[in-house]
Amino acid sequence: MRSNQQKNIIYSLVLLLMVLAVYLWRNQGQEPNDFQQQQVASEQKITITGQTMGTTYQITYLDSEGRNLKNSVDSLLQIFNQSLSTYIPDSELSRFNREDSLVFELPYFPQVLKASKEIFQKTGGAFDPTVGPLVNVWGFGPGGPELKDSVDIQNLLSKVGFEKVQFNDTLVYKLVDGIYLDFSAIAKGQGVDVVAEFLNSKGLQNYLVEIGGELVARGVNDKGEIWKVGVNRPDEDSSSSDLYSIIALNNKGMATSGNYRNFYVRDSVKISHTIDPKTGFPVRHNLLSATVLGPDCMTADAFATAMMVMGLEKAIALDEELDEIEVFLIYSDEAGNYQSYVSESLRPYLSFMTD
Numbered sequence: 485m486r487s488n489q490q491k492n493i494i495y496s497l498v499l500l501l502m503v504l505a506v507y508l509w510r511n512q513g514q515e516p517n518d519f520q521q522q523q524v525a526s527e528q529k530i531t532i533t534g535q536t537m538g539t540t541y542q543i544t545y546l547d548s549e550g551r552n553l554k555n556s557v558d559s560l561l562q563i564f565n566q567s568l569s570t571y572i573p574d575s576e577l578s579r580f581n582r583e584d585s586l587v588f589e590l591p592y593f594p595q596v597l598k599a600s601k602e603i604f605q606k607t608g609g610a611f612d613p614t615v616g617p618l619v620n621v622w623g624f625g626p627g628g629p630e631l632k633d634s635v636d637i638q639n640l641l642s643k644v645g646f647e648k649v650q651f652n653d654t655l656v657y658k659l660v661d662g663i664y665l666d667f668s669a670i671a672k673g674q675g676v677d678v679v680a681e682f683l684n685s686k687g688l689q690n691y692l693v694e695i696g697g698e699l700v701a702r703g704v705n706d707k708g709e710i711w712k713v714g715v716n717r718p719d720e721d722s723s724s725s726d727l728y729s730i731i732a733l734n735n736k737g738m739a740t741s742g743n744y745r746n747f748y749v750r751d752s753v754k755i756s757h758t759i760d761p762k763t764g765f766p767v768r769h770n771l772l773s774a775t776v777l778g779p780d781c782m783t784a785d786a787f788a789t790a791m792m793v794m795g796l797e798k799a800i801a802l803d804e805e806l807d808e809i810e811v812f813l814i815y816s817d818e819a820g821n822y823q824s825y826v827s828e829s830l831r832p833y834l835s836f837m838t839d
Contacts, residue, residue, distance in 0.1 A: 529706040536561040539696035546690040567592040585657035603786040611790035612761040616666030637764040673785025701733035718772035732833040737781030741788035742773035769795035775812040
């Protein structure tokens with residue numbers, strides 16, 4: 485009888501251990517998430533908005549101190565624009581475009597030059613900030629529309645090529661007269677990164693920074709979830725709420741470039757704002773928008789522009805070549821229907837609105 489009691493006790497202990505093992509297995513990984521949710525629940529959600537770079541910004545962050553950082557962000561962006569805006573006559577960039585050289589006063593100009601050189605090389609020149617004269621002559625610069633004939637455009641090509649700009653940590657200078665830099669295809673992304681670095685300096689770990697559609701996400705939102713952002717339908721008449729897909733942005737920068745809004749029509753021909761630095765003419769292909777995710781927004785911004793210059797096939801080839809970026813491309817097929825290409829590593833983070 486005692487033997488049966490001992491067996492029952494042993495069986496009960498074994499059963500208890502099995503139940504405990506199943507419980508722990510089912511709940512593995514949940515405790516950190518629960519802790520994370522408790523942690524963000526104790527932080528206050530703050531959203532600030534404003535205007536910069538001819539567009540708007542929206543920044544959402546979680547802060548246990550509940551600080552409103554709008555004044556600091558506005559001051560920071562004002563200083564940033566004083567370095568790289570082509571619309572401010574006495575900005576560093578505007579002064580360099582008028583002169584032969586410039587000694588840096590702020591840190592942003594050398595940063596964007598280094599990043600531009602690297603991406604210029606990786607894209608075979610598809611991303612080229614010296615395209616500025618062509619952007620202006622086609623009517624997408626500060627001076628407004630002033631379209632010239634093809635002879636003038638051919639002459640301007642002699643002043644295009646990032647290899648004609650030299651720089652070091654102290655100064656930048658031109659090898660050819662008439663070089664004009666335009667960082668509009670990368671500066672918003674850099675501005676997003678500058679704000680993100682500022683939030684980091686304030687000890688914030690969970691935030692989403694957006695300037696003119698370019699973004700950086702870090703940590704989680706107030707629900708303890710990865711930040712989710714939308715990609716618009718590539719329609720010229722679509723609103724900002726007309727989404728094509730949703731991307732879960734896991735500690736990355738993201739930028740989207742497209743030709744479906746910034747264009748004009750001349751002699752029944754659609755003139756897009758994306759200018760090919762090699763031909764001097766606006767691009768014409770079936771790639772409608774390029775969304776790029778990267779380690780920072782400046783990188784994503786520049787690659788998104790480059791892909792819109794390259795077109796679909798070359799953009800896909802570049803994605804397959806590089807490990808540092810992920811892409812989501814929307815293009816039109818021969819019937820005019822939307823199709824898409826997605827990097828394999830991005831697929832788990834992407835959902836379509838029709839899903």
